[in-house]
Amino acid sequence: MRQTLVAATMLFALVLGGALAPAAQAQGSPFAPRLLVDGKAITNYEYDQRLRFMTLLNAPGDLVKEAERTLIEDRLRLIAAEKLKLRLTPQQIEAGMAEFAGRFQMEVPEFVEILEANGVAAETFRDFVRAGLVWRDVIRAKFGPAALDSVMEPEIDRALSILTQRATTRVLLSEILLPASRKVLADELSKTLRGEAAFAAAARTHSIGPSAAEGGRVDWRNVLSLPLPVAASLEGLTAGQVTAPVRLPDGRYAVYLLRQVELRDTVTPQTTAVDHARLVIGGAGTPAGDAVLAQVRARVDSCNDLNAFPGQLTRETVAQSALPRDLAAALAPLDENELAVSTAGGAHVVLMLCSRRVLGTGEPDRQAVRTRLAENKVVGQAELYLQQLRSNARIERR
Incomplete structure (x- = not known):
């Protein structure tokens, strides 16, 4: 540069x-x-x-x-x-x-x-x-x-899922950074650029980033180190594909070419955390207890929704390897935000999988993610205010 x-x-x-x-x-x-x-x-x-x-x-x-x-x-x-x-x-x-x-x-x-x-x-x-x-x-x-x-709790859950599901992943990117006023150009480049040569030429012509002289090429980055909107834009892409325009926290727009993906470590039960919730509703078989369960089935879309219902609610995050065998077996077939119901001791027991994510020293802090999401929202408010x-x-x- x-x-x-x-x-x-x-x-x-x-x-x-x-x-x-x-x-x-x-x-x-x-x-x-x-x-x-x-x-x-x-x-x-x-x-x-x-x-x-x-x-x-x-x-x-x-x-x-x-x-x-x-x-x-x-x-x-x-x-x-x-x-x-x-x-x-x-x-x-x-x-x-x-x-x-x-x-x-x-x-x-x-x-x-x-x-x-x-x-x-x-x-x-x-x-x-x-x-x-x-x-x-x-x-x-x-x-x-x-x-x-x-910033709502489900937003944080989603962001954490994006980050931690790929915590062991590095990506090799090329980037085109554009001013906040060039959204139309960002849309056009995202839709029309195909291949690394074309992307590099566009980066040299349009990008305002320090990587422009190198055709937008940047070094390996851990997904956890990327801004949340960038990490989200890479979800589902394979090498050679171009992201949709990304609004960065500083207001600029960016378009990325995913050149290569590298999974550096193996995810094991020892490195996987299971976030789950358990709600015990008394009066199984009674009109009152069965009515509460029916409402739970109808209205609960995420673990946070369980807070609105009467009963004994517990929620914890435990390493997969540390789960009791019966609990691990009950959670194994569940997808995120899916629940299972059983009966024990005259009560309905609602078990819900909140998320599975990778543990480690790089695991993002929940409050830090909240702050980053808030910063992203502020970008749009700042532009409207100006x-x-x-x-x-x-x-x-x-």
Whole structure:
């Protein structure tokens, strides 16, 4: 990727000597307002800097329009942060700059040196990073707690199942990363790309990720280390197939080519956990007891649904090898969220298999999965909120 950036630098130097500089000069004084966003000025200088910055990074789209759009949105982000009295420390901004430069396998001083050599001030880079970081705080403050509360237990169960069923699996992927504004392109690429050569060519042309120069090829990844939407998109695919567009937690879209799958370890009874629930309903054979059982059969779709019914409910996760023989035999034929009913001691006994999953040091934490699911939900809320801010803003052209 560093080679790509250097090549882009050389091309950019030629561009700067031509069309871009006169375009900026045509606007008048560099520090005169080009736009006002709710009274906050965007100067000609800021526009010229953003245009140079995006061109150097080989950003997709019509950059003359995209530079203006992104500046307007950054102003709206900063205004929203001011209203919430949110501030970033210098250390937070420096860390954000380091993370961004790291995408190009560079340290900040080296990255800034290339920017400045092509007429992009270090402050332009800093402002760009600051707007993105403070927006995260805005979204976290507005939607974070509600998003966590909105994650339902069945969603976590499903996510855990996706992750842990393939906990011993590594995948070799190629990727195409696209801005949030390029969903249509993501859909098109997902439907039309066939074969690694075509995928690599599209990655070099369209991807904004650090792997673009290598045709989107990335190293082996454990499925557990992938974002949940990415892991879910790979379910059911075989080598050579392309995923549907994936919405990443940061708002970008991605399309993946599954090049190879490797099962590294053997799943054994010692490494398999069985999550199961047992509900004892008194009064078997009585109208009341039989009525409760009938309701359970009719209304229960997952183990969490059992909480709504009277009776003695227990739920636990045990290694397959540690299950009592009779219990293991009763659970063996069940699929996830399937139940079996028996009678013992004058009571109905409802046994339900919640999930089977792989144990190990890499087993995902339930709360961590809840947080990741909440972050995915927040992405959509953030985009709608930004659209709302823009539609309500007073934008004046000077």
